[in-house]
Amino acid sequence: MRITCTVNGEQQQADDVWEGESLLYVLRERLGFPGSKNACEQGECGSCTVYLDGVLACSCLVAAGQAQGRDVRTVEGLASGDELSGIQQAFLEAGAVQCGFCTPGLVVATADLLRRSPSPSDDEIREALSGNLCRCTGYAKIFDAVRAAAGL
Ligand code: FES
Ligand code: FES
Numbered sequence: 650m651r652i653t654c655t656v657n658g659e660q661q662q663a664d665d666v667w668e669g670e671s672l673l674y675v676l677r678e679r680l681g682f683p684g685s686k687n688a689c690e691q692g693e694c695g696s697c698t699v700y701l702d703g704v705l706a707c708s709c710l711v712a713a714g715q716a717q718g719r720d721v722r723t724v725e726g727l728a729s730g731d732e733l734s735g736i737q738q739a740f741l742e743a744g745a746v747q748c749g750f751c752t753p754g755l756v757v758a759t760a761d762l763l764r765r766s767p768s769p770s771d772d773e774i775r776e777a778l779s780g781n782l783c784r785c786t787g788y789a790k791i792f793d794a795v796r797a798a799a800g801l
Pocket of ligand 1: 686688689691692693694695696697707708
């Protein structure tokens with residue numbers, strides 16, 4: 650089947666999509682958006698987090714067909730060309746990135762948190778990132794990055 654949707658503000662089209670394919674697969678393998686990562690493919694880790702019509706979603710759990718005609722924003726869409734977003738820069742400067750597999754999902758989740766709550770409490774940060782698993786950093790530097798991105 651053919652899927653058309655908007656990704657990061659531009660119309661995209663993928664042909665010959667199999668009904669069982671996920672939005673994550675289509676983004677990464679068919680449309681050239683490898684930022685969202687595939688770590689568990691079971692909705693457990695949050696590494697594949699994207700916006701779907703402005704709401705956070707695990708793209709590994711979204712059937713590609715469900716994205717038809719909808720608006721998708723990936724981690725690539727948070728940067729301005731080659732210029733990192735403030736959140737991405739904060740993760741870099743805080744040393745919150747090791748293997749990097751969790752980072753795109755954390756960056757998207759942080760963007761959503763700061764959109765809702767520009768000066769979040771530690772509890773709000775914890776809750777907002779609770780669906781994003783990191784196997785490497787122990788979370789302290791991730792928290793530092795979120796606080797820095799919020800200017801706290
Ligand atoms: S790859 Fe989607 S939640 Fe882990
Ligand atoms: S940096 Fe490796 S999983 Fe988070």
